[in-house]
Amino acid sequence: MSKSLYAKRKSGRAFDEVRPLRAEVGVVPSADGSAIFESGTTHAIAVVRGPRTLHPQHMQNPRAGILRVSYGMMPFSVEDRIRPGPSRRSEEISKVTEWALSCVVDLSEFPNTVVDVFIQIPQADAGTRVAGINAAAMALAHAGIPMKEMVSAIGVGKLDKTLVVDLDKHEDSEYKDGEGSTDIPMAFTSRSGRICLLQLDGKISIDEFKEVVKMGREACKKVLEVQSSALKGIGSKEKKRGKK
Amino acid sequence: MKMDKEESRQMVVPGETVVSGSGYLPGEGTYRDGEDVVAERYGISNIFEKHVRVVPVSGAYYPRRGNTIIGTIIDITFNGWLIDFGGAQNAFLPVAEVPRYINRNELREYLDFGEAVVVKVWDVKSRGTDVSMKMRGFGKIEGGQIINVGPNKVPRIIGKEGSMVKLIRGATGCDITVGQNGKVWIYGKDIEGEITTRKIIEFIVENATIYGLTEKVEEYIKELGLEVKSGGYGGMDDVEVIDQNTDGEDDE
Amino acid sequence: MGESIMPNLQRERIVEYLNSGKRIDGRALDEFREIVIERGISKNAESSVSVKIGKTEVFAGVKMAVMEPYPDSKNEGTFMTTVELHPMASNSFDSGKPGIDAVELARVVDRGIRESGFIDLKKLCIKEGEKVWQVFLDIVAINDDGNLMDACGLAALVVLGDAKLPVYDEEEKKVKYELSKTAVPLNKEALSFNITFHKIGESIIIDASSEEEAISDYRLSVAVGEGNGKARITSLQKGKAGAISDDDMERILKLVEDNFSSMLPKIRKYVFG
Numbered sequence: 001m002s003k004s005l006y007a008k009r010k011s012g013r014a015f016d017e018v019r020p021l022r023a024e025v026g027v028v029p030s031a032d033g034s035a036i037f038e039s040g041t042t043h044a045i046a047v048v049r050g051p052r053t054l055h056p057q058h059m060q061n062p063r064a065g066i067l068r069v070s071y072g073m074m075p076f077s078v079e080d081r082i083r084p085g086p087s088r089r090s091e092e093i094s095k096v097t098e099w100a101l102s103c104v105v106d107l108s109e110f111p112n113t114v115v116d117v118f119i120q121i122p123q124a125d126a127g128t129r130v131a132g133i134n135a136a137a138m139a140l141a142h143a144g145i146p147m148k149e150m151v152s153a154i155g156v157g158k159l160d161k162t163l164v165v166d167l168d169k170h171e172d173s174e175y176k177d178g179e180g181s182t183d184i185p186m187a188f189t190s191r192s193g194r195i196c197l198l199q200l201d202g203k204i205s206i207d208e209f210k211e212v213v214k215m216g217r218e219a220c221k222k223v224l225e226v227q228s229s230a231l232k233g234i235g236s237k238e239k240k241r242g243k244k
Numbered sequence: 245m246k247m248d249k250e251e252s253r254q255m256v257v258p259g260e261t262v263v264s265g266s267g268y269l270p271g272e273g274t275y276r277d278g279e280d281v282v283a284e285r286y287g288i289s290n291i292f293e294k295h296v297r298v299v300p301v302s303g304a305y306y307p308r309r310g311n312t313i314i315g316t317i318i319d320i321t322f323n324g325w326l327i328d329f330g331g332a333q334n335a336f337l338p339v340a341e342v343p344r345y346i347n348r349n350e351l352r353e354y355l356d357f358g359e360a361v362v363v364k365v366w367d368v369k370s371r372g373t374d375v376s377m378k379m380r381g382f383g384k385i386e387g388g389q390i391i392n393v394g395p396n397k398v399p400r401i402i403g404k405e406g407s408m409v410k411l412i413r414g415a416t417g418c419d420i421t422v423g424q425n426g427k428v429w430i431y432g433k434d435i436e437g438e439i440t441t442r443k444i445i446e447f448i449v450e451n452a453t454i455y456g457l458t459e460k461v462e463e464y465i466k467e468l469g470l471e472v473k474s475g476g477y478g479g480m481d482d483v484e485v486i487d488q489n490t491d492g493e494d495d496e
Numbered sequence: 497m498g499e500s501i502m503p504n505l506q507r508e509r510i511v512e513y514l515n516s517g518k519r520i521d522g523r524a525l526d527e528f529r530e531i532v533i534e535r536g537i538s539k540n541a542e543s544s545v546s547v548k549i550g551k552t553e554v555f556a557g558v559k560m561a562v563m564e565p566y567p568d569s570k571n572e573g574t575f576m577t578t579v580e581l582h583p584m585a586s587n588s589f590d591s592g593k594p595g596i597d598a599v600e601l602a603r604v605v606d607r608g609i610r611e612s613g614f615i616d617l618k619k620l621c622i623k624e625g626e627k628v629w630q631v632f633l634d635i636v637a638i639n640d641d642g643n644l645m646d647a648c649g650l651a652a653l654v655v656l657g658d659a660k661l662p663v664y665d666e667e668e669k670k671v672k673y674e675l676s677k678t679a680v681p682l683n684k685e686a687l688s689f690n691i692t693f694h695k696i697g698e699s700i701i702i703d704a705s706s707e708e709e710a711i712s713d714y715r716l717s718v719a720v721g722e723g724n725g726k727a728r729i730t731s732l733q734k735g736k737a738g739a740i741s742d743d744d745m746e747r748i749l750k751l752v753e754d755n756f757s758s759m760l761p762k763i764r765k766y767v768f769g
Contacts (some may be wrong), residue, residue, distance in 0.1 A: 028639045029551045030586060032304050041539060045638070047584035051304060051332045070591060075634035076541035076557025079673045084578050084634065086591075104258070106284070111370050113332045118584035120636070122555055123538040141258055141286035144303020146398075148275065148284060150261030173669070191259040191282065211403075231286055231451060232255045316503040328501045389509040389520060435513060439522045467761035 002162035005178040010170050011116045017164040018154065018219050023134070023230035025142045026120065028102045030168065031133035033143025037135035040168060041125040046135035048143040050115035052105070057111030066114050069098035071132055073121040077143040093129045094119075096197055100133055100153070115145060126172035127155040130185050133197065138227050152223040153187035153197055156216045158204055163211055179203065186216045191225050245270045253300070256283040262296055263289075273298030274412035301453075305331055305425040307373045312382075314390065314423030316358060318353050327361065330392075333372045336364060341376035343383070356367070360385045362421055366461040386419070388431030391442060393449050395426035400452045400463055401445060408448070408458065415465045416441045440468055469485035507711050512697035522703065524756060528703045533766055542675065543658035547651040549703060551603050551641040553585075556651035557634050558659040558680070562671055564630040565621070573629040577606035579648055581635070586640035586706075587713020603649050604733045605635070605690075608719035612688035612730040615656065619681035622664060629661065629681065642705040644719050650692030650766065656680060657767035660677070688721030689763045690729040691755065693748050695738060700747055712739030715744060716748060727756040 011016065015191025019040030028034035033048035069165040071094040073083050074105045095120065107115060117140065119132040130153035136149040160178030164171065167183060175181045185210075189196055204212070256262055270276045273480060274296050283289065287300040307313065307329075315329030323336040325419050337355075339346050355361065362382050363375035377383055393401060402409055402422055407484040408452040409420055418441040419431040428445060432438025446462050462472045510520050517525065529550030538544040541557035554625060579602035594602075609615060620629040633655065635648050659680040663672040670706040694704040694712035701708060709715070719731035729752070734740065740748075 008737075025406055026302075026586065028553075030639055030641060031584065033302065034584075043537075045584070049583070049587060052587070053332055070583075072582075074538070074555065074557065074633065074636050075542055076538050076559050079540045081559035081561065081632055081634075084580055112330065116583070118582065120582065120584060122544075123540060136467050140301050144285060144287070144300040146273075146284050147258035148282075189259070191277070203418075228257045236514075315502045318501050358501075358504040360505050385505065385506060387509070390506055435516055435518055439518065442520075443522065457624060 001053065001192060004159075004160035006162040006164075006175065008203050009164060011168060013164075013166075015162060016215055016218065017165045018222055019168065019224065021226040025138055025179075025230050026221055031139075031143075032144070033139040033141070035135045035138035035142055036198065038130050039127055039131050039134075039166060041123060042127050042131045042168075043121065043123045044131035044135040045122065045130065046139040047118045047120075048136075048139045048145065049118075049216075050065045050143070051110040051113035052116070052144075054112060054114035059079060059102055060069060060112040062111050063108070064212040064215065065110035065112070065198065067098055067102050067107065067117065068100065068114050069094045069117045069119065069136070071097055071119040071129070073124060077124045077126060093132070096199065097129065097133055100151055100197035100200065101136060103142065103194065104110070104137075104147045104149045104151055104189055105140060106148060109146065115140075124169075126169040127165050127185070129153075130155050130197075133187050134136070134223055134227060136229060141231055149192065149214050150190035150191075150227060151187050151222040152227060153181060153185065153198060154216050154223060155185045156212045156219070157184060158182040158202065158208060158212070163208060163210075163215060165215050184209075184212055186213070188220045253288050254300060255287070256287050256289050256362065256375065258283055261405070262298065263291060267294055269295050270437060273296050273300065277442040293311040300396060302394075302396050304358065305329075306333070306366050307331060307365045307425070309365055309368060311424040312422070313365060313375070313425040314360065314362050314421065314429055315425070316355065316360050316425040317355050318435050320355075320357065322348060325351065325355050327375065328362065331421070333375070335363070335365070335375045337361070337375050337377060338365065341366070341374075343378055343380055355384060359471060360390065362423065362429070375384055385429050388429055389421070389438065389442070391428045391430065391445055393423060393426050393445065395427055397452050398424055398426060400448055403458070408461070411458070411461065411465070412441060412444050415468075415470040416444070440470065443468065502707065502710055503710070506707065507641065508677045509698040509710060510708065511699075513696055514701070519701065519713050520707065520727045523703075525699060526702045526751060529705075531650070531766070533591075534554060535654075535658060541664060542660060542680070543655050545651055545655045545658065547647050547654060549643055549650070550705065551639055552643055553638040554647045554651050555638055555642065557635045557647070558656040558661075559632045559634070560662055560680075561630045561632070561669070562622065562627055562664060563630045564626065565624075569617075569626075570625045571621045573615075573619040573631065575606075575610065575615055575617065575631040575633065577609070577635070579605065579635045579653065581640075581644070585637040589637070589640070590616075594666045600733070601645060601648055602635075602734070604645065604717055605652050607733075608649060608688055608690055608731040608740070609633075609652060609656070611747050613683050613686045614653075614720050616681040616683050629658075633660075640706060642707070642709045643692060643703050645692045645715075646690050646703065649717075649719070650763070653687065653689060653763065653767045656682060657769075667740050679722065684768065685758075686721060687764065687767060688719045688728075689759065690717055690731075692717040692720050693750065693751065695740075695744060700744065700751065703753070709760065712736065714740060718748070718750055718752055720762065727753050 021036040025035045031047045133153040189199035270281045281296045287298040315327035318328045319326035327335040367374040420430045532548040534546040544557040581598040625751045660675040661678045714736045717733045
């Protein structure tokens with residue numbers, strides 16, 4: 001088998017190394033739950049409002065509350081400004097995020113209500129949907145929503161033949177050598193380790209994919225640690241946002 | 245280290261094992277997964293005589309039977325009043341659950357739109373919560389102001405056996421009624437007293453998770469130029485609104 | 497969280513306090529809450545900022561592009577403001593197309609900056625009739641605890657004050673993803689900032705919290721800057737259904753004059769450092 005063209009990561013990180021992670025809860029005071037999750041220079045804010053009454057009435061579910069996710073990127077979050085408003089990409093990401101979180105959330109105690117999850121990206125450097133899921137899982141917990149487990153997400157990729165964890169923008173959009181770049185966002189439930197988000201954009205062999213899942217699972221352990229610490233209020237107080 | 249009756253508390257996240265062993269009973273906020281009793285909510289675990297619970301530290305208010313809540317009349321039906329208390333659904337106060345007999349035409353006269361009340365939660369159903377105002381210490385509230393502190397700060401504001409509320413009352417002479425739904429009604433003898441009471445309550449909310457909160461509050465009260473007294477004074481409405489189910493919390 | 501209906505007693509108490517010259521949170525009638533500014537919240541923007549007034553918070557960013565000028569202003573750049581009252585910020589904001597509140601806010605912030613001449617649109621011209629810079633100012637509400645108007649106004653000024661032009665490659669006729677050392681051209685003396693007044697009962701207050709906003713009769717937003725050594729108004733917007741009496745108008749104008757001289761140096765410091 002020939003050697004991979006991507007022998008060393010542009011950022012200098014090891015292949016299985018995630019970017020510096022940082023998280024905090026309670027960033028939006030008027031919300032029921034809120035959190036930020038940062039992976040390197042990709043930042044995501046998630047806000048939860050609910051359970052609250054769902055209008056219009058015909059959308060209500062008498063057996064359980066419904067989870068509704070809305071993902072969006074702020075116009076100045078990327079180099080090419082994004083026009084405000086939904087796009088097909090943001091609608092797709094909203095839906096797969098909703099599915100990922102629904103795996104663990106239990107709204108049977110709140111019939112006829114909705115739990116709204118808003119995810120916004122103020123600064124993007126690839127991996128925005130997984131940062132969003134990580135923030136959203138924390139915000140849901142922070143809001144006191146019953147959840148059987150936490151959810152942690154990471155993007156794993158293949159650059160030519162090299163498998164790496166937590167792609168940055170260069171690896172995700174710019175790398176074109178050899179077999180190019182394949183991006184695989186995934187999310188795992190914290191206790192049972194089931195996959196609740198899985199997408200692939202590129203090409204990969206079956207053996208490589210099995211390896212990718214292993215790498216993703218390992219990386220998500222680190223993500224879970226950061227999420228749990230933030231919820232427990234450990235270590236994040238020193239780096240609170242805001243200076244005069 | 246405490247053994248036997250009560251074991252130490254820890255902060256847990258969903259999916260985290262609280263304790264292992266088939267002898268433990270998974271109570272509120274937990275579920276069983278094999279040998280483990282697992283947290284189903286973010287909160288503080290509490291193990292009492294093998295019974296395991298997780299008490300939420302944040303999030304919306306879920307009414308429980310016996311809770312005292314403070315709300316506002318938002319609608320009047322032919323047989324009662326609808327009360328908004330910050331929950332996803334409104335509470336219903338039936339005309340039979342007020343202290344005196346009211347006939348159908350007098351409902352609005354007795355409790356009008358926009359009036360605030362302290363009521364007790366009687367029954368929680370999927371369609372809503374039923375409340376009552378019959379007991380002493382419950383009823384319409386007039387004057388003063390309402391502060392939203394959030395349901396999870398309530399135990400800190402009440403304090404163990406009401407100690408924090410007494411501390412505030414002793415320092416400012418203000419009447420205070422705490423609703424489990426996170427609304428606190430205060431009524432001061434004068435504006436300065438009421439502003440100070442509000443500042444103290446906001447201080448508690450900001451510092452709710454700090455160890456040694458009582459001392460910090462006492463220091464703050466002194467900084468404000470007030471006295472720290474034990475045993476509060478209150479007016480006629482000074483009723484211990486300590487809920488049997490969730491007593492106040494002392495420092496960790 | 498518990499942002500429910502306001503009971504009558506609350507409304508009455510707020511008015512009682514105001515009649516004694518105090519706000520329900522202990523502030524004076526013309527006192528702003530604490531302002532906290534954090535710069536650089538997006539490295540991909542030409543500049544970006546978070547502005548907090550009390551617990552109210554907004555994010556703002558400047559992005560730029562190159563376009564052909566409009567036929568009636570061949571040697572001028574363009575400038576556009578958007579405000580998103582995102583539902584994450586308040587239980588009362590809806591998803592979907594911007595509602596009238598967001599549209600009004602954006603237009604008021606835009607006018608205050610445009611009419612004051614703060615941005616030197618002529619200096620944004622690259623080649624007359626062919627290429628000019630287009631400035632996009634995007635503001636997103638993060639948390640609403642009242643006075644989003646002034647938070648957005650301040651965020652707009654700070655973020656423009658920080659913004660640098662991207663590098664424009666003449667040969668490739670493209671904007672590059674790097675910043676030049678050239679600041680976005682501003683007429684610094686034209687700086688004009690926003691103060692929003694609310695009338696409650698007989699009192700007029702500055703920097704209303706969300707409780708106070710909910711019960712006010714009307715609001716009046718005034719953008720004020722320096723002109724010939726005196727306060728000069730560059731934008732006005734009255735909102736809500738109440739009506740302003742002559743007496744009120746005099747009082748507000750006096751408040752503008754009184755607060756202008758103490759606030760201008762503070763605002764200048766936030767914007768220009």
